[in-house]
Amino acid sequence: MVGGDGLITLAAGPLSLALSPQIGGSIARFDYGTGDDQFPILRGCDGLPREVLAAGSFPIVPFVNRIRGGNFIFRGRTIQLAQNMVGEPSPIHGQGWLAPWRVWSAGDDEAVLRFEHIAGEWPWSYVADQHFKLRPDGLEMSLSCANRSPDPMPCGLGQHPYFHCGPATWIETEVANVWLIDEHVLPTEMVPAEGRFDLSGAGVCGLDLDHGFNGWGGTARISDPDWPVDLVLSSSDASFFQLYSPPSGQIFVAEPVTHANAALNAPESQWAELGMKILEPGEVMSISMRLRLN
Numbered sequence: 001m002v003g004g005d006g007l008i009t010l011a012a013g014p015l016s017l018a019l020s021p022q023i024g025g026s027i028a029r030f031d032y033g034t035g036d037d038q039f040p041i042l043r044g045c046d047g048l049p050r051e052v053l054a055a056g057s058f059p060i061v062p063f064v065n066r067i068r069g070g071n072f073i074f075r076g077r078t079i080q081l082a083q084n085m086v087g088e089p090s091p092i093h094g095q096g097w098l099a100p101w102r103v104w105s106a107g108d109d110e111a112v113l114r115f116e117h118i119a120g121e122w123p124w125s126y127v128a129d130q131h132f133k134l135r136p137d138g139l140e141m142s143l144s145c146a147n148r149s150p151d152p153m154p155c156g157l158g159q160h161p162y163f164h165c166g167p168a169t170w171i172e173t174e175v176a177n178v179w180l181i182d183e184h185v186l187p188t189e190m191v192p193a194e195g196r197f198d199l200s201g202a203g204v205c206g207l208d209l210d211h212g213f214n215g216w217g218g219t220a221r222i223s224d225p226d227w228p229v230d231l232v233l234s235s236s237d238a239s240f241f242q243l244y245s246p247p248s249g250q251i252f253v254a255e256p257v258t259h260a261n262a263a264l265n266a267p268e269s270q271w272a273e274l275g276m277k278i279l280e281p282g283e284v285m286s287i288s289m290r291l292r293l294n
Contacts, residue, residue, distance in 0.1 A: 006048055012109045013136025015041075015293075020048055025101030025113045025130055026055035027161075030139060032229055032293065039228050041291065043162035043251050052097050059143050060158035061096040061115070061128045065212065065242065065261035068186050072264040074154060081121055089184055090262075093160070096128050109134045116148075124153035138232075138292035145286070147279035154264060154271070155279045157287040158238070158257030163231075165205035165245075165252050169224040172201045175241055176215025179261060185210050187261050199243070206249035212261040214275075216241035220254055221294070230294040237287040240275050256289050 007028055008019040016038075018028040029044035042056030049055040070081040070091045081091040084098060096115050104112040113130045125148040133140040147153045163169075178197040179187035193199065193213055204222070216239050223230040238256035245252040259275030266274055277285050 008103060008106050008111050010107075010109050010111060010132065010134045012134040015134055015136065015139070017132065017134050017139060018044075019111060019113065019132065020055060021101045021103050021113050023049045023055060024052035024058045024097040024099065025115060026052050026059075026097070027057040028055055030056055030291070040164060041229075041231065043164055055162075057159060057161035058097040059128070059130055060093045060156075060160055060255070060257065061143060061145050062117075062122070062124075062126055062153070062155045062157070063094045063264060064156045064158045064240075064255075064257040064259050066090040066092050066184075066186060068262050068265045074264075074268065075152075077123075079123065090186065093158075095122060097160070101130070104129065119149060124149040124151065126153065126155070138290060140288070140290050142286055142288045144284055145279070146284040147281055150281050152281070153279045155277050155285055156257065156259040156263065156275065157285065158242070158255050159235075159287070159289045160253060160255050161233070161289075161291070162251050162253050163222060165249060166224060166226065167203070167205060168226065169203065169205045169222070169252075170201070171199055171204040171220055171222055171243075171254070173199045173220035173241070174215070174217030175199055175213035177213065179212045181211060181261075185261075187212065190214070204243075204245055204252050204254075206247055207243075207245035207252075208247040209243050209245045211243060212257075213241045213243070214239065214260065216256075218256075222254070223294075232292045232294050233289070234292070235287060235289045238289075256287065258285075258287055 010017040020028040030042040031038040101113040235256035242255035263274035263276040
């Protein structure tokens with residue numbers, strides 16, 4: 001249902017989802033329960049988010065995380081991008097999260113949003129679609145990107161969901177390695193995911209992490225004894241995982257992503273290993289994400 005406030009509201013069983021197409025194609029709220037007894041599965045807001053960083057989740061397209069210094073070389077061509085977030089010296093997360101999306105279709109429990117980018121500073125045209133399907137036991141999402149340019153285009157995708165957390169909030173997931181980072185959240189070296197980076201069963205709140213991992217097993221279990229439900233986040237298309245857990249606590253972000261942070265700054269010969277795709281003209285790639293009640 002499309003409301004007068006610009007939100008699209010979906011419902012299925014005990015779940016409700018509010019989408020904000022105009023604010024980065026984001027999720028404004030995702031709740032479990034009925035009436036006044038609702039549990040926020042994602043960090044959310046009442047009404048339209050004041051900005052995309054206040055939303056419950058947003059899409060990442062056509063690259064994930066940062067590009068060091070805003071420039072990279074692709075097949076002899078130097079691409080230069082401007083900063084797109086206050087306080088960040090490197091451009092981050094592409095264009096989709098900062099642009100309005102169109103409502104392509106909307107029903108009681110399903111919706112499709114679309115964003116069309118015309119070649120400019122990012123010198124390739126592309127079309128991105130988000131498909132949301134709400135079921136009584138969870139949310140299924142897919143994000144796709146189609147290269148509409150006459151030339152090959154590098155591409156990466158991800159989702160950026162925010163979760164509430166407290167002292168007893170727990171995450172259990174499989175990762176192999178972690179990239180250590182500098183003061184600008186750019187990778188410096190890769191080491192085994194051990195000690196404070198071991199996510200095989202650990203408290204997830206207030207960890208002072210903003211790190212990328214490879215060798216992700218594709219599933220993360222999130223729980224808290226104070227929550228009415230446990231959550232299972234999964235993606236069959238992402239082998240990379242980004243975890244943001246600020247020292248202040250209260251929230252964390254668990255991101256399924258298709259490539260490593262700053263992968264575009266590596267030589268093209270390393271892109272496949274780092275998860276960066278190259279889309280030929282007309283080619284499409286996608287990433288799915290599911291949030292299931294457990």
